Amino acid sequence: AQKITQTQPGMFVQEKEAVTLDCTYDTSDPSYGLFWYKQPSSGEMIFLIYQGSYDQQNATEGRYSLNFQKARKSANLVISASQLGDSAMYFCAMRERDGTSYGKLTFGQGTILTVHP
Amino acid sequence: GAGVSQSPSNKVTEKGKDVELRCDPISGHTALYWYRQSLGQGLEFLIYFQGNSAPDKSGLPSDRFSAERTGGSVSTLTIQRTQQEDSAVYLCASSFTSGPHQPQHFGDGTRLSIL
Numbered sequence: 674a675q676k677i678t679q680t681q682p683g684m685f686v687q688e689k690e691a692v693t694l695d696c697t698y699d700t701s702d703p704s705y706g707l708f709w710y711k712q713p714s715s716g717e718m719i720f721l722i723y724q725g726s727y728d729q730q731n732a733t734e735g736r737y738s739l740n741f742q743k744a745r746k747s748a749n750l751v752i753s754a755s756q757l758g759d760s761a762m763y764f765c766a767m768r769e770r771d772g773t774s775y776g777k778l779t780f781g782q783g784t785i786l787t788v789h790p
Numbered sequence: 791g792a793g794v795s796q797s798p799s800n801k802v803t804e805k806g807k808d809v810e811l812r813c814d815p816i817s818g819h820t821a822l823y824w825y826r827q828s829l830g831q832g833l834e835f836l837i838y839f840q841g842n843s844a845p846d847k848s849g850l851p852s853d854r855f856s857a858e859r860t861g862g863s864v865s866t867l868t869i870q871r872t873q874q875e876d877s878a879v880y881l882c883a884s885s886f887t888s889g890p891h892q893p894q895h896f897g898d899g900t901r902l903s904i905l
Contacts, residue, residue: 706890710896716879717899719896720894720895723891725890764833766833768890771846772846776823776835776838776846776888777835777838778825778833778835778883780833
């Protein structure tokens with residue numbers, strides 16, 4: 674089974690509108706972290722926002738917020754007031770216990786977001 | 791600079807040659823990770839270091855791949871006898887610790903092309 678599933682290969686949004694990028698995950702570890710990264714066409718991976726499994730409140734970071742629904746195992750990224758510079762690939766990722774340590778991130782396949790003027 | 795630094799940014803080599811990719815993590819970060827990103831494959835984990843030890847090498851695709859980290863800082867990923875399927879972008883990341891809450895910060899990657 675996929676650990677991280679991003680079901681939207683591509684999304685389009687009008688400038689200044691809000692957009693939600695979907696992410697569902699699968700883990701049996703009670704302590705895990707969920708992360709969103711942005712990868713523009715230039716290739717760098719930019720960390721956007723983090724949500725811990727025990728966090729009671731949804732994470733927010735500027736125009737980014739995370740709609741965390743633990744029972745549904747979903748961690749959707751909401752971008753408010755979209756800007757042209759938000760056009761990029763967005764990856765959802767999870768960090769869970771692997772043996773005795775937390776190491777790697779497991780990534781979803783990504784969603785390409787295109788912001789139209 | 792303050793970020794993760796990778797070199798070279800691009801590498802073109804002939805099939806069968808050995809290549810070395812370098813990663814200089816953020817100062818003070820104890821954990822270092824290598825990933826590979828290729829078209830149609832997404833981001834694959836290769837290996838992770840905590841200090842100079844590698845607790846998880848499970849993602850290395852074959853024994854042609856090896857990595858080391860010295861002085862708890864710089865890491866080198868070596869690919870021997872390169873094959874065309876090794877063509878990809880190799881990304882290095884570091885984090886302050888290896889705990890679940892620590893974001894990993896990525897370098898700009900090395901784009902490797904095998905002719």
